[in-house]
Amino acid sequence: MDILTLFMWLGTAAFLIFSFVRDRHRTKRALKMAFGMGKGMLSSILSIIFLIGLVLSILPPEDIAAFISGQPLFLSTVVSAAFGTITLIPAFIAFPLVGILLGSGVGIVSAVAFLTTLTMVGVVTFPLERREFGTKFAMLRNGLSFLFAIIIALIMGVIL
Amino acid sequence: MNIWRAVKKNAFLVLVAAAYIAVFIVRPGMGSASVKDSVYYLKEMIMIMPVIFVLTALLDTWVPKEKIMKYLGREAKAKGIVLSLVLGSISAGPIYAAFPLCVMLHKKGVPVRNLMIILSAWAVIKVPMLLNEMKFLGLQFMAVRWVLTVISILVFSWIAAKIIKDSDLPRHEDQNGLTVNQSACIGCALCEKNYPALFAMRHNKAFVKTVDMPVEKGRLIQTMDECPVQAIAYAAAPSDTRHAG
Numbered sequence: 001m002d003i004l005t006l007f008m009w010l011g012t013a014a015f016l017i018f019s020f021v022r023d024r025h026r027t028k029r030a031l032k033m034a035f036g037m038g039k040g041m042l043s044s045i046l047s048i049i050f051l052i053g054l055v056l057s058i059l060p061p062e063d064i065a066a067f068i069s070g071q072p073l074f075l076s077t078v079v080s081a082a083f084g085t086i087t088l089i090p091a092f093i094a095f096p097l098v099g100i101l102l103g104s105g106v107g108i109v110s111a112v113a114f115l116t117t118l119t120m121v122g123v124v125t126f127p128l129e130r131r132e133f134g135t136k137f138a139m140l141r142n143g144l145s146f147l148f149a150i151i152i153a154l155i156m157g158v159i160l
Numbered sequence: 161m162n163i164w165r166a167v168k169k170n171a172f173l174v175l176v177a178a179a180y181i182a183v184f185i186v187r188p189g190m191g192s193a194s195v196k197d198s199v200y201y202l203k204e205m206i207m208i209m210p211v212i213f214v215l216t217a218l219l220d221t222w223v224p225k226e227k228i229m230k231y232l233g234r235e236a237k238a239k240g241i242v243l244s245l246v247l248g249s250i251s252a253g254p255i256y257a258a259f260p261l262c263v264m265l266h267k268k269g270v271p272v273r274n275l276m277i278i279l280s281a282w283a284v285i286k287v288p289m290l291l292n293e294m295k296f297l298g299l300q301f302m303a304v305r306w307v308l309t310v311i312s313i314l315v316f317s318w319i320a321a322k323i324i325k326d327s328d329l330p331r332h333e334d335q336n337g338l339t340v341n342q343s344a345c346i347g348c349a350l351c352e353k354n355y356p357a358l359f360a361m362r363h364n365k366a367f368v369k370t371v372d373m374p375v376e377k378g379r380l381i382q383t384m385d386e387c388p389v390q391a392i393a394y395a396a397a398p399s400d401t402r403h404a405g
Contacts, residue, residue: 005211015222026222029393029394030218032390036390036393037217037344039389041209041260053197120255122283128259133263137275137329140320141276144316152308
Protein backbone atom coordinates (compact mmCIF):
# COMPACT_ATOMS: atom_id res chain seq x y z
CA MET A 1 0.00 0.00 0.00
CA ASP A 2 1.55 3.29 -1.01
CA ILE A 3 1.61 6.23 1.33
CA LEU A 4 -1.22 8.14 -0.35
CA THR A 5 -3.56 5.18 -0.12
CA LEU A 6 -2.67 4.88 3.54
CA PHE A 7 -3.37 8.59 4.10
CA MET A 8 -6.70 8.17 2.36
CA TRP A 9 -7.70 5.33 4.69
CA LEU A 10 -6.60 7.22 7.79
CA GLY A 11 -8.22 10.47 6.65
CA THR A 12 -11.47 8.74 5.76
CA ALA A 13 -11.51 6.86 9.08
CA ALA A 14 -11.08 10.15 10.96
CA PHE A 15 -13.80 11.75 8.83
CA LEU A 16 -16.10 8.83 9.54
CA ILE A 17 -15.58 9.10 13.31
CA PHE A 18 -16.18 12.86 13.18
CA SER A 19 -19.31 12.28 11.12
CA PHE A 20 -20.59 9.64 13.52
CA VAL A 21 -20.10 11.89 16.53
CA ARG A 22 -21.84 14.80 14.79
CA ASP A 23 -24.83 12.92 13.45
CA ARG A 24 -25.39 9.20 13.58
CA HIS A 25 -28.34 9.21 11.20
CA ARG A 26 -26.57 11.12 8.47
CA THR A 27 -23.53 8.89 8.86
CA LYS A 28 -25.66 5.79 8.47
CA ARG A 29 -27.25 7.32 5.40
CA ALA A 30 -23.79 8.11 3.99
CA LEU A 31 -22.57 4.56 4.56
CA LYS A 32 -25.66 3.22 2.84
CA MET A 33 -24.95 5.59 -0.04
CA ALA A 34 -21.35 4.34 -0.24
CA PHE A 35 -22.55 0.77 -0.25
CA GLY A 36 -25.04 1.56 -3.02
CA MET A 37 -22.31 3.19 -5.10
CA GLY A 38 -20.08 0.17 -4.67
CA LYS A 39 -22.86 -2.21 -5.62
CA GLY A 40 -23.62 -0.11 -8.68
CA MET A 41 -20.04 -0.15 -9.92
CA LEU A 42 -18.97 -3.63 -8.87
CA SER A 43 -19.91 -5.44 -12.07
CA SER A 44 -18.14 -2.88 -14.27
CA ILE A 45 -15.00 -2.84 -12.15
CA LEU A 46 -14.75 -6.62 -12.08
CA SER A 47 -15.14 -6.68 -15.86
CA ILE A 48 -12.35 -4.14 -16.23
CA ILE A 49 -10.02 -6.05 -13.93
CA PHE A 50 -10.47 -9.40 -15.61
CA LEU A 51 -10.30 -7.87 -19.06
CA ILE A 52 -6.94 -6.31 -18.24
CA GLY A 53 -5.67 -9.69 -17.06
CA LEU A 54 -6.78 -11.25 -20.32
CA VAL A 55 -5.24 -8.53 -22.49
CA LEU A 56 -1.95 -8.75 -20.60
CA SER A 57 -1.57 -12.45 -21.23
CA ILE A 58 -2.71 -12.33 -24.86
CA LEU A 59 -0.48 -9.34 -25.63
CA PRO A 60 2.39 -9.47 -23.12
CA PRO A 61 4.10 -6.08 -22.77
CA GLU A 62 7.49 -7.72 -23.42
CA ASP A 63 6.33 -8.99 -26.83
CA ILE A 64 4.99 -5.59 -27.73
CA ALA A 65 8.32 -4.04 -26.73
CA ALA A 66 10.16 -6.55 -28.90
CA PHE A 67 7.84 -5.81 -31.82
CA ILE A 68 8.13 -2.06 -31.44
CA SER A 69 11.93 -2.01 -31.37
CA GLY A 70 12.17 -3.35 -34.92
CA GLN A 71 9.84 -0.78 -36.49
CA PRO A 72 10.43 2.63 -38.09
CA LEU A 73 9.73 5.66 -35.89
CA PHE A 74 6.26 6.58 -37.12
CA LEU A 75 4.87 3.06 -36.99
CA SER A 76 6.43 2.30 -33.63
CA THR A 77 5.02 5.50 -32.13
CA VAL A 78 1.49 4.80 -33.32
CA VAL A 79 1.67 1.13 -32.31
CA SER A 80 3.01 1.90 -28.86
CA ALA A 81 0.44 4.64 -28.32
CA ALA A 82 -2.31 2.29 -29.46
CA PHE A 83 -1.07 -0.49 -27.24
CA GLY A 84 -0.93 1.92 -24.35
CA THR A 85 -4.62 2.67 -24.79
CA ILE A 86 -5.91 -0.88 -24.54
CA THR A 87 -4.28 -1.75 -21.31
CA LEU A 88 -3.61 -0.40 -17.88
CA ILE A 89 -0.31 -1.35 -16.34
CA PRO A 90 0.74 -0.39 -12.84
CA ALA A 91 3.54 2.15 -12.70
CA PHE A 92 6.04 -0.25 -11.17
CA ILE A 93 5.82 -2.47 -14.26
CA ALA A 94 5.40 0.34 -16.79
CA PHE A 95 8.44 2.42 -15.89
CA PRO A 96 11.02 -0.38 -15.88
CA LEU A 97 9.49 -1.55 -19.16
CA VAL A 98 9.91 1.89 -20.69
CA GLY A 99 13.46 1.91 -19.32
CA ILE A 100 14.11 -1.36 -21.18
CA LEU A 101 12.47 0.04 -24.30
CA LEU A 102 14.77 3.05 -24.22
CA GLY A 103 17.81 0.85 -23.54
CA SER A 104 17.01 -1.47 -26.42
CA GLY A 105 17.15 1.35 -28.92
CA VAL A 106 13.48 2.22 -29.20
CA GLY A 107 13.18 5.93 -29.76
CA ILE A 108 12.23 8.13 -26.87
CA VAL A 109 9.20 9.24 -28.89
CA SER A 110 7.62 5.79 -28.95
CA ALA A 111 8.46 5.15 -25.34
CA VAL A 112 6.82 8.37 -24.17
CA ALA A 113 3.76 7.83 -26.37
CA PHE A 114 3.36 4.41 -24.78
CA LEU A 115 3.80 5.72 -21.27
CA THR A 116 1.29 8.54 -21.60
CA THR A 117 -1.53 6.67 -23.33
CA LEU A 118 -0.96 3.80 -20.93
CA THR A 119 -2.47 5.63 -18.03
CA MET A 120 -4.52 8.42 -19.54
CA VAL A 121 -6.44 6.62 -22.29
CA GLY A 122 -8.42 3.54 -21.41
CA VAL A 123 -10.35 1.36 -23.81
CA VAL A 124 -11.20 -1.08 -21.02
CA THR A 125 -12.47 1.65 -18.71
CA PHE A 126 -14.36 3.37 -21.55
CA PRO A 127 -17.76 1.69 -20.98
CA LEU A 128 -17.75 2.70 -17.33
CA GLU A 129 -16.56 6.22 -18.09
CA ARG A 130 -19.30 6.56 -20.69
CA ARG A 131 -21.96 5.42 -18.27
CA GLU A 132 -20.85 7.84 -15.56
CA PHE A 133 -20.10 10.91 -17.68
CA GLY A 134 -21.85 10.38 -21.01
CA THR A 135 -20.61 9.42 -24.47
CA LYS A 136 -19.45 12.86 -25.52
CA PHE A 137 -17.32 13.41 -22.41
CA ALA A 138 -15.71 9.95 -22.54
CA MET A 139 -14.96 10.14 -26.27
CA LEU A 140 -13.48 13.62 -26.06
CA ARG A 141 -11.35 12.94 -23.01
CA ASN A 142 -9.92 9.74 -24.41
CA GLY A 143 -9.54 11.09 -27.96
CA LEU A 144 -7.86 14.31 -26.91
CA SER A 145 -5.62 12.44 -24.46
CA PHE A 146 -4.45 10.16 -27.26
CA LEU A 147 -3.72 13.09 -29.55
CA PHE A 148 -1.84 15.00 -26.88
CA ALA A 149 0.09 11.87 -25.85
CA ILE A 150 1.56 11.79 -29.35
CA ILE A 151 2.25 15.54 -29.30
CA ILE A 152 4.00 15.21 -25.92
CA ALA A 153 6.04 12.31 -27.29
CA LEU A 154 7.11 14.28 -30.38
CA ILE A 155 8.12 17.33 -28.33
CA MET A 156 10.12 15.16 -25.92
CA GLY A 157 11.85 13.56 -28.88
CA VAL A 158 13.00 17.01 -29.96
CA ILE A 159 13.99 18.27 -26.48
CA LEU A 160 15.77 15.22 -25.03
CA MET B 161 -35.30 -9.63 -11.42
CA ASN B 162 -35.39 -12.12 -14.24
CA ILE B 163 -32.28 -13.60 -15.78
CA TRP B 164 -32.47 -11.68 -19.04
CA ARG B 165 -32.50 -8.36 -17.19
CA ALA B 166 -29.53 -9.43 -15.09
CA VAL B 167 -27.61 -10.37 -18.24
CA LYS B 168 -28.49 -7.11 -19.94
CA LYS B 169 -27.46 -5.07 -16.94
CA ASN B 170 -24.12 -6.85 -16.71
CA ALA B 171 -23.50 -7.21 -20.46
CA PHE B 172 -19.85 -6.21 -20.15
CA LEU B 173 -19.17 -8.74 -17.40
CA VAL B 174 -20.95 -11.49 -19.36
CA LEU B 175 -18.81 -10.65 -22.40
CA VAL B 176 -15.60 -10.88 -20.40
CA ALA B 177 -16.71 -14.17 -18.84
CA ALA B 178 -17.43 -15.56 -22.33
CA ALA B 179 -13.97 -14.48 -23.47
CA TYR B 180 -12.44 -16.30 -20.51
CA ILE B 181 -14.36 -19.48 -21.28
CA ALA B 182 -13.16 -19.31 -24.90
CA VAL B 183 -9.54 -18.78 -23.84
CA PHE B 184 -9.71 -21.59 -21.30
CA ILE B 185 -10.97 -23.99 -23.99
CA VAL B 186 -8.40 -22.98 -26.61
CA ARG B 187 -5.38 -22.25 -24.40
CA PRO B 188 -5.86 -23.32 -20.76
CA GLY B 189 -2.38 -22.07 -19.82
CA MET B 190 -3.15 -18.59 -21.07
CA GLY B 191 -6.44 -18.59 -19.20
CA SER B 192 -4.88 -19.34 -15.85
CA ALA B 193 -2.13 -16.77 -16.52
CA SER B 194 -4.86 -14.17 -17.12
CA VAL B 195 -6.55 -15.04 -13.84
CA LYS B 196 -3.21 -14.73 -12.06
CA ASP B 197 -2.59 -11.30 -13.64
CA SER B 198 -6.10 -10.20 -12.69
CA VAL B 199 -5.51 -10.99 -9.03
CA TYR B 200 -3.00 -8.14 -8.78
CA TYR B 201 -5.61 -5.67 -10.06
CA LEU B 202 -8.23 -7.19 -7.82
CA LYS B 203 -6.03 -6.50 -4.81
CA GLU B 204 -5.42 -2.95 -6.02
CA MET B 205 -9.18 -2.47 -6.33
CA ILE B 206 -10.00 -3.86 -2.90
CA MET B 207 -7.34 -1.65 -1.35
CA ILE B 208 -8.72 1.58 -2.78
CA MET B 209 -12.40 1.35 -3.75
CA PRO B 210 -14.07 0.93 -0.33
CA VAL B 211 -12.32 3.99 0.98
CA ILE B 212 -13.20 5.96 -2.16
CA PHE B 213 -16.89 5.14 -1.83
CA VAL B 214 -17.04 6.02 1.85
CA LEU B 215 -15.06 9.22 1.35
CA THR B 216 -17.28 10.27 -1.58
CA ALA B 217 -20.44 9.62 0.41
CA LEU B 218 -19.12 11.51 3.45
CA LEU B 219 -18.05 14.49 1.35
CA ASP B 220 -21.42 14.41 -0.35
CA THR B 221 -23.14 14.45 3.03
CA TRP B 222 -21.09 17.07 4.83
CA VAL B 223 -19.63 19.49 2.31
CA PRO B 224 -22.30 21.91 1.09
CA LYS B 225 -22.64 22.73 -2.57
CA GLU B 226 -21.59 26.35 -2.01
CA LYS B 227 -18.24 25.31 -0.52
CA ILE B 228 -17.42 23.05 -3.44
CA MET B 229 -18.56 25.71 -5.91
CA LYS B 230 -16.35 28.26 -4.21
CA TYR B 231 -13.20 26.19 -4.65
CA LEU B 232 -13.88 24.11 -7.75
CA GLY B 233 -16.82 25.83 -9.42
CA ARG B 234 -16.88 28.11 -12.43
CA GLU B 235 -16.26 31.25 -10.36
CA ALA B 236 -13.14 29.72 -8.84
CA LYS B 237 -11.41 30.25 -12.22
CA ALA B 238 -7.61 29.82 -11.98
CA LYS B 239 -7.85 28.75 -8.36
CA GLY B 240 -10.27 26.01 -9.36
CA ILE B 241 -7.98 24.79 -12.10
CA VAL B 242 -4.94 24.63 -9.83
CA LEU B 243 -6.94 22.91 -7.10
CA SER B 244 -8.25 20.36 -9.60
CA LEU B 245 -4.68 19.57 -10.67
CA VAL B 246 -3.57 19.21 -7.06
CA LEU B 247 -6.59 17.09 -6.15
CA GLY B 248 -5.85 14.66 -9.00
CA SER B 249 -2.13 14.58 -8.23
CA ILE B 250 -2.39 13.66 -4.57
CA SER B 251 -4.88 10.90 -5.25
CA ALA B 252 -4.36 7.18 -5.14
CA GLY B 253 -5.60 4.27 -7.17
CA PRO B 254 -6.43 3.64 -10.82
CA ILE B 255 -8.44 6.07 -12.95
CA TYR B 256 -11.77 4.39 -12.33
CA ALA B 257 -11.36 5.20 -8.64
CA ALA B 258 -11.81 8.84 -9.65
CA PHE B 259 -15.19 8.21 -11.27
CA PRO B 260 -17.50 8.14 -8.22
CA LEU B 261 -15.77 11.17 -6.70
CA CYS B 262 -16.05 13.15 -9.94
CA VAL B 263 -19.71 12.21 -10.37
CA MET B 264 -20.39 13.56 -6.88
CA LEU B 265 -18.43 16.74 -7.64
CA HIS B 266 -20.36 17.26 -10.86
CA LYS B 267 -23.62 16.87 -8.98
CA LYS B 268 -22.45 19.66 -6.68
CA GLY B 269 -21.79 21.94 -9.64
CA VAL B 270 -18.15 21.41 -10.64
CA PRO B 271 -17.86 22.29 -14.35
CA VAL B 272 -16.73 19.91 -17.11
CA ARG B 273 -13.32 21.51 -17.43
CA ASN B 274 -12.31 20.90 -13.82
CA LEU B 275 -13.75 17.38 -13.87
CA MET B 276 -11.57 16.56 -16.85
CA ILE B 277 -8.50 18.06 -15.17
CA ILE B 278 -9.07 15.97 -12.03
CA LEU B 279 -9.58 12.77 -14.02
CA SER B 280 -6.54 13.30 -16.24
CA ALA B 281 -4.24 14.34 -13.42
CA TRP B 282 -5.46 11.33 -11.45
CA ALA B 283 -4.58 9.10 -14.39
CA VAL B 284 -1.19 10.38 -15.36
CA ILE B 285 0.62 12.71 -12.96
CA LYS B 286 -0.02 11.23 -9.54
CA VAL B 287 2.81 11.93 -7.13
CA PRO B 288 3.72 8.26 -6.42
CA MET B 289 3.86 7.67 -10.17
CA LEU B 290 6.18 10.61 -10.66
CA LEU B 291 8.53 9.29 -7.99
CA ASN B 292 8.59 5.92 -9.69
CA GLU B 293 9.25 7.54 -13.03
CA MET B 294 12.16 9.50 -11.60
CA LYS B 295 13.67 6.34 -10.16
CA PHE B 296 13.61 4.46 -13.45
CA LEU B 297 13.90 7.16 -16.10
CA GLY B 298 15.67 10.03 -14.38
CA LEU B 299 14.73 13.42 -13.03
CA GLN B 300 15.07 15.26 -16.32
CA PHE B 301 12.79 12.83 -18.18
CA MET B 302 10.18 13.00 -15.43
CA ALA B 303 10.27 16.79 -15.13
CA VAL B 304 9.98 17.42 -18.87
CA ARG B 305 7.14 14.95 -19.23
CA TRP B 306 5.37 16.42 -16.22
CA VAL B 307 5.52 19.97 -17.59
CA LEU B 308 4.34 18.88 -21.04
CA THR B 309 1.56 16.76 -19.57
CA VAL B 310 0.27 19.54 -17.33
CA ILE B 311 0.20 21.93 -20.30
CA SER B 312 -1.59 19.31 -22.41
CA ILE B 313 -4.21 18.67 -19.74
CA LEU B 314 -4.88 22.40 -19.39
CA VAL B 315 -5.19 22.81 -23.17
CA PHE B 316 -7.39 19.82 -23.90
CA SER B 317 -9.67 20.32 -20.92
CA TRP B 318 -10.21 23.85 -22.25
CA ILE B 319 -11.02 22.48 -25.72
CA ALA B 320 -13.32 19.84 -24.26
CA ALA B 321 -15.19 22.37 -22.13
CA LYS B 322 -15.89 24.40 -25.29
CA ILE B 323 -17.53 21.36 -26.89
CA ILE B 324 -19.24 19.60 -23.98
CA LYS B 325 -22.11 21.27 -22.22
CA ASP B 326 -22.96 20.38 -18.65
CA SER B 327 -26.23 19.03 -19.95
CA ASP B 328 -24.35 16.40 -21.99
CA LEU B 329 -23.38 14.63 -18.78
CA PRO B 330 -25.88 12.19 -17.29
CA ARG B 331 -28.07 13.92 -14.74
CA HIS B 332 -27.83 12.77 -11.19
CA GLU B 333 -31.24 13.94 -10.18
CA ASP B 334 -31.20 16.27 -7.25
CA GLN B 335 -34.21 18.05 -5.78
CA ASN B 336 -34.40 19.59 -2.31
CA GLY B 337 -31.41 17.55 -1.19
CA LEU B 338 -33.07 14.40 -2.46
CA THR B 339 -31.00 12.42 -4.96
CA VAL B 340 -31.42 9.30 -7.04
CA ASN B 341 -28.06 7.82 -7.97
CA GLN B 342 -28.67 7.17 -11.65
CA SER B 343 -25.84 4.69 -12.04
CA ALA B 344 -26.97 2.61 -9.09
CA CYS B 345 -30.70 2.68 -9.93
CA ILE B 346 -31.82 -0.60 -11.46
CA GLY B 347 -35.16 0.72 -12.61
CA CYS B 348 -37.30 -1.49 -10.37
CA ALA B 349 -39.87 1.34 -9.97
CA LEU B 350 -40.43 0.45 -6.32
CA CYS B 351 -39.96 4.08 -5.27
CA GLU B 352 -42.55 5.20 -7.80
CA LYS B 353 -44.96 2.66 -6.37
CA ASN B 354 -44.21 3.62 -2.76
CA TYR B 355 -44.24 7.37 -3.20
CA PRO B 356 -45.67 8.36 -6.58
CA ALA B 357 -45.92 12.03 -5.62
CA LEU B 358 -42.15 12.26 -5.33
CA PHE B 359 -40.67 9.69 -7.67
CA ALA B 360 -41.27 8.83 -11.31
CA MET B 361 -39.56 6.77 -13.97
CA ARG B 362 -37.81 8.07 -17.08
CA HIS B 363 -35.74 5.94 -19.48
CA ASN B 364 -35.92 3.06 -17.00
CA LYS B 365 -34.40 5.14 -14.20
CA ALA B 366 -36.07 6.81 -11.28
CA PHE B 367 -35.94 10.56 -10.85
CA VAL B 368 -37.16 13.03 -8.25
CA LYS B 369 -40.16 15.09 -9.30
CA THR B 370 -40.19 18.77 -8.60
CA VAL B 371 -42.49 19.25 -5.65
CA ASP B 372 -43.46 22.25 -3.60
CA MET B 373 -45.35 20.37 -0.93
CA PRO B 374 -43.60 19.23 2.23
CA VAL B 375 -42.10 15.77 2.15
CA GLU B 376 -43.72 13.11 4.33
CA LYS B 377 -40.62 12.00 6.16
CA GLY B 378 -41.87 8.64 7.39
CA ARG B 379 -42.99 7.66 3.95
CA LEU B 380 -39.74 8.90 2.41
CA ILE B 381 -37.63 6.88 4.86
CA GLN B 382 -39.67 3.79 4.11
CA THR B 383 -39.24 4.36 0.36
CA MET B 384 -35.49 4.88 0.77
CA ASP B 385 -35.15 1.74 2.85
CA GLU B 386 -37.09 -0.33 0.38
CA CYS B 387 -34.94 0.70 -2.58
CA PRO B 388 -33.05 -2.55 -3.30
CA VAL B 389 -29.82 -0.77 -4.24
CA GLN B 390 -30.12 2.15 -1.78
CA ALA B 391 -29.90 4.57 -4.68
CA ILE B 392 -31.96 7.26 -2.99
CA ALA B 393 -30.06 9.69 -0.82
CA TYR B 394 -31.31 12.53 1.30
CA ALA B 395 -28.75 15.21 2.13
CA ALA B 396 -30.53 16.34 5.26
CA ALA B 397 -31.23 13.39 7.51
CA PRO B 398 -34.96 12.86 8.04
CA SER B 399 -34.55 13.69 11.74
CA ASP B 400 -32.77 16.89 10.77
CA THR B 401 -34.95 19.96 10.52
CA ARG B 402 -32.46 22.11 8.64
CA HIS B 403 -32.86 22.23 4.89
CA ALA B 404 -29.87 21.35 2.79
CA GLY B 405 -31.33 22.11 -0.64
